[in-house]
Structure formats: structure tokens, C-alpha cells
Amino acid sequence: MPLPDSVPSLPLFANTIQSNPPIRPKIAPDAPASKGHALILPKNHYRNLYDIDEATASKAICLAKKMITKMTDVLGCDGYNIVQNNEEAAGQTVFHFHMHLIPRYKNDNVGLGWHMGELTEEDKKEILEKLK
Numbered sequence: 001m002p003l004p005d006s007v008p009s010l011p012l013f014a015n016t017i018q019s020n021p022p023i024r025p026k027i028a029p030d031a032p033a034s035k036g037h038a039l040i041l042p043k044n045h046y047r048n049l050y051d052i053d054e055a056t057a058s059k060a061i062c063l064a065k066k067m068i069t070k071m072t073d074v075l076g077c078d079g080y081n082i083v084q085n086n087e088e089a090a091g092q093t094v095f096h097f098h099m100h101l102i103p104r105y106k107n108d109n110v111g112l113g114w115h116m117g118e119l120t121e122e123d124k125k126e127i128l129e130k131l132k
Contacts (some may be wrong), residue, residue: 023059025067033110036075036103040064046097048086061098077103080114081112 026039040060046052052060068080083100085092104110 001027021062023056025063033100033102033112034077034105037078038067038071038101040065040067040099040101042097045094047095048092048097049084050086052097060097064099064101070103071103075103078106079104081110 005076022043024041024043026041027037040063042052042056042060044056046056049057058112064082068082080102081102081104083102084098102110102112
């Protein structure tokens with residue numbers, strides 16, 4: 001299922017990544033986290049990072065690098081967050097793979113943080129053992 005063209009494109013990057021299927025940079029139209037908030041979306045449907053093929057995922061991150069490098073100069077921002085949520089428990093609300101590119105400005109009060117937890121040595125060992 002292809003993604004509709006309802007989100008405005010960023011023409012500056014329209015031909016940055018030539019890929020099949022295409023990956024499109026877009027401006028975040030509704031409730032941007034900050035000025036210049038943009039999205040990267042593949043045209044073909046992938047539910048999230050679990051489903052996307054490695055070639056398309058690689059092209060998306062390469063495009064993200066190019067976009068934040070240029071957009072930092074254009075916007076004069078102080079940094080960037082790249083956000084990509086997978087499944088509802090992680091905050092995914094749109095079930096089509098996409099990446100948020102969120103410009104950050106000093107004292108912008110954009111809330112992307114989390115409460116720092118603790119990981120015991122026992123938990124670390126258990127996780128590492130299960131990954132073997």
C-alpha cells in the first residue's frame with residue numbers, strides 16, 4: 001500500500017536519494033515538535049523498522065544525514081534528534097515506517113526525554129547471555 005502524497009515534500013532533497021522504492025523527505029505539517037521538523041518516509045508500505053528491508057532502511061538513514069547537515073545551516077539550529085518509534089508501546093501511532101528529524105534549539109523545551117532507570121549487573125549478564 002503506497003503512502004499518499006498528502007504531506008508536502010521538501011524540494012531541496014527531492015532528488016537526493018535515488019532509490020527503488022523511493023524515499024521521500026517531507027515537512028511535518030501537523031503539530032511539529034519545533035520549527036523545521038521533517039519526516040522521511042518510504043513510498044512503499046512498511047509497518048516499522050521490523051518490516052523494512054535493509055537496503056531501504058540504509059537509504060533512509062543516509063538521507064537523514066544529508067538532510068540534517070543541510071537543514072542545520074538553513075535553520076541555524078543547535079542540534080538534531082532523529083526519532084523512529086516501533087510499535088505502540090514505543091510511541092508509534094502511524095503504522096507506516098517513518099523517521100522524524102527534529103531540529104533542536106537551545107532552551108526549546110521540546111520534550112523527548114525519558115526517566116533514567118537502572119540496570120543491575122545481574123540484568124546485564126542475563127541480557128548478554130540471551131543474545132549469544
